[in-house]
Amino acid sequence: xxxxxxxxxxxxxxxxxxxxxxxxxxxxxxxxxxxxxxxxxxxxxxxxxxxxxxxxxxxxxxxxxxxxxxxxxxxxxxxxxxxxxxxxxxxxxxxxxxxxxxxxxxxxxxxxxxxxxxxxxxxxxxxxxxxxxxxxxxxxxxxxxxxxxxxxxxxxxxxxxxxxxxxxxxxxxxxxxxxxxxxxxxxxxxxxxxxxxxxxxxxxxxxxxxxxxxxxxxxxxxxxxxxxxxxxxxxxxxxxxxxxxxxxxxxxxxxxxxxxxxxxxxxxxxxxxxxxxxxxxxxxxxxxxxxxxxxxxxxxxxxxxxxxxxxxxxxxxxxxxx
Ligand SMILES: [Fe+2]
Numbered sequence: 001x002x003x004x005x006x007x008x009x010x011x012x013x014x015x016x017x018x019x020x021x022x023x024x025x026x027x028x029x030x031x032x033x034x035x036x037x038x039x040x041x042x043x044x045x046x047x048x049x050x051x052x053x054x055x056x057x058x059x060x061x062x063x064x065x066x067x068x069x070x071x072x073x074x075x076x077x078x079x080x081x082x083x084x085x086x087x088x089x090x091x092x093x094x095x096x097x098x099x100x101x102x103x104x105x106x107x108x109x110x111x112x113x114x115x116x117x118x119x120x121x122x123x124x125x126x127x128x129x130x131x132x133x134x135x136x137x138x139x140x141x142x143x144x145x146x147x148x149x150x151x152x153x154x155x156x157x158x159x160x161x162x163x164x165x166x167x168x169x170x171x172x173x174x175x176x177x178x179x180x181x182x183x184x185x186x187x188x189x190x191x192x193x194x195x196x197x198x199x200x201x202x203x204x205x206x207x208x209x210x211x212x213x214x215x216x217x218x219x220x221x222x223x224x225x226x227x228x229x230x231x232x233x234x235x236x237x238x239x240x241x242x243x244x245x246x247x248x249x250x251x252x253x254x255x256x257x258x259x260x261x262x263x264x265x266x267x268x269x270x271x272x273x274x275x276x277x278x279x280x281x282x283x284x285x286x287x288x289x290x291x292x293x294x295x296x297x298x299x300x301x302x303x304x305x306x307x308x309x310x311x312x313x314x315x316x317x318x319x320x321x322x
Contacts, residue, residue, distance in 0.1 A: 027159060027179035029225065030079060031239055034058045034072045037099040037278065038228050040239050041076055044178050045085050049157030052080055053089040053112070055176065055183050056227055059102035059290065061281055066303075073102035077109045087112040088156055089146075093185025093227060094173040095123050097200055097283060098276040101290035113145035114289050115154070117165060119172035120147060126201045127287045130309050136294070143289035148174060166215065168208020169196040175215060182218060182243070183225045187211050191245055193232045194252030195262075199270035205263040212253040220244035275310055 032041040037058065045052040057076055060069030080087055087110040090103045094117065103114045124139040141147045148154075150165035156178070164175040169186040176183045186196035187208065195212060198205040215224075222243040229238055248254060252262060276282070281303045284293055295301050308314075 025179065026223075027181040029181050029223075031225070032072070032076055032079075033237065033239075034060075034099065036060070038230055039096075039099050040225070040227055040229070041072070042183060042225055043076060043079060043085075044156065044159070044181065045083070046157030046159045050083075050085050051088045051157040052085040053091055053156055053161070054080075054087065054106060055091045056093055056096070056185070057090060057102045057106050059100040059105065059285070061100050061278060063278060063281065068100075070102065070105055073105050073109075077106060080110055089154060089161070090114045091161075091174075091176055091183075092116040092144075092286075092289075093175065093183065094170045095120065095127075095283065095286045096186075096227075097279040098228070099278060100282050100285045103290040105290070115146035115148055115163075116141070116144050116289070117163070117172040117174040118147040118149045119165070119167070120144065120287075122171045123202060124287050127283050130201065130306055131284055131304055132306070137288075143287075143291060164214070166208075166211035168198055168204055168206075168211045170200060171202040171204075171207075173211070175211075177218070177222070180221065181223050181225060182215065183227075184215060185227050187215060188224060188246055188250065188253070189226050190229055190232070190238050191241055191249035191254070192235070192251060193230060194250060195266065196228075197270045197273055198266055199273070205266035205270075206259060208266065209253065209259045209262045212250075216243060216247045216250075216253065218243045220247075280305055280309075 028045050028047060030043040039058050041057050042055040043052055054076060058072040060072050090106055090112050092101060092103065107114060120141045121139055128137050128139055148163040150163065152163045154161040159178055162177040164177060166173050166175045166187045173185055173187060175185055175187060188195060195208060198208050220243055224241045224243060224246055226239055231237055284303050292301050293303065
């Protein structure tokens with residue numbers, strides 16, 4: 001569909017929220033796609049200084065075998081090395097539930113600081129309970145190098161990165177506005193796919209609606225980059241649209257859809273969704289900024305499968321006494 005192709009960001013006028021493209025130039029964006037989890041990773045670089053940042057890098061994990069892999073991460077590392085870019089930041093839009101983050105691996109390879117929204121502490125509290133984490137698990141966000149609040153800015157050479165708090169899918173979700181490029185994480189999907197689910201612990205449909213409205217108030221030609229694409233209706237893979245396209249065509253938050261109507265739709269729809277395949281491993285790793293849980297006394301690594309954390313038959317009486 002043609003309207004998914006990016007439009008040159010030419011707007012310079014600030015919108016009502018006070019955020020707008022900083023110049024006529026298009027922010028250089030390179031995308032990477034992980035087919036296994038339908039996830040997009042992005043690299044943004046500043047042409048003048050060669051400084052770069054990565055958004056939402058993926059660590060490969062084969063659940064059936066417990067095998068970790070760095071193929072996806074290496075693709076991004078090679079891209080940065082081949083172009084002699086200098087990595088400054090690794091930005092997470094949120095604690096993902098569908099893929100593991102490779103942020104620590106990338107930092108080991110290329111340097112840079114791992115950043116996430118400051119509300120991560122709320123998310124860590126919630127998931128610490130679900131996974132019965134002990135006192136050793138830090139719930140203060142200190143596994144991350146930077147915790148960003150709404151309106152905070154980072155410098156990437158001549159580019160400004162503005163952090164926008166967009167709760168709803170999770171309480172800590174952030175979008176990042178860099179010049180004319182907006183990285184929305186799991187708030188908006190492509191217009192024909194609507195919005196992200198709000199039924200994970202701490203999710204809230206009304207907050208997501210408000211967050212989407214805030215993003216849709218940005219200038220028309222702001223380019224919108226999504227975190228996932230599930231190829232609605234079997235169409236080709238797509239990852240980029242504009243605020244104007246989202247505002248006029250998004251099937252969940254487009255014209256004439258009120259907050260109440262959205263909340264009713266979102267909550268009904270979420271009831272029918274299965275949990276993402278990798279939610280349990282993803283949360284345990286991503287709440288640690290992509291680090292693995294500590295090894296056990298034998299030096300081996302394990303992830304937990306909490307039984308019935310998301311509902312199920314009450315069979316606790318069959319717990320062994322060993
Ligand atoms: Fe997500």
